[in-house]
Amino acid sequence: MKIVGIAACTSGIAHTYIAKEKLVAAAKELGHEVNIETQGTIGTEDELTAQQIKDADVVIIAADIKVGGKERFRGKRVVEVPTHIAIKSPKALINKIESELNK
Numbered sequence: 610m611k612i613v614g615i616a617a618c619t620s621g622i623a624h625t626y627i628a629k630e631k632l633v634a635a636a637k638e639l640g641h642e643v644n645i646e647t648q649g650t651i652g653t654e655d656e657l658t659a660q661q662i663k664d665a666d667v668v669i670i671a672a673d674i675k676v677g678g679k680e681r682f683r684g685k686r687v688v689e690v691p692t693h694i695a696i697k698s699p700k701a702l703i704n705k706i707e708s709e710l711n712k
Contacts, residue, residue: 610641610707613657614669617648617676618692625649628671628695635699639707645669648676657681667706671695686710 614632618624629645636643644661647654659681662668668682670689679687688706695702 610666610703610710611664612636612641612643612667612669612703612706613661613665614643614645615648615657615672615676615678616645616692616695617672617674619673620650622649624673624692624696628692631699632669632671632695632703635703639700639703641703641707648672653677666710669695669702669706 616625616628616632618628625647629647632645633643644657645655646657662681662685665685668685668687670676670679670687671692671694672689673692690702
C-alpha cells in the first residue's frame with residue numbers, strides 16, 4: 610500500500626514530528642511505502658509531490674489543527690485522526706485502513 614499524509618499539531622513542534630516518525634516507522638515495518646508532510650510553526654516540510662499523491666492508495670491526516678492543502682487529495686481515500694492516535698497506535702491504524710481498503 611502506498612501511503613501519503615500530513616502531520617500537524619497545535620504547537621507545530623513535538624507531536625507533529627513524533628506522529629510523522631511513528632507513522633513512517635510503522636508503515637515501513639508493515640511493508641508499505643510512506644511519505645508524510647509536516648505542517649507547523651516553521652512552515653511545511655517534506656511537502657508531498659503531485660506524483661506521490663497520485664500514486665497513493667490512502668491519505669492519512671494526523672492533525673490537531675486545520676491543515677492546509679487538503680484539496681490536493683480530492684478523489685483519494687482520506688483518513689483523519691488526532692495526532693495521539695498516530696503516536697500511540699500507528700500499526701493498528703494502518704492495519705485498520707488496509708483492511709478497509711481490501712473490502
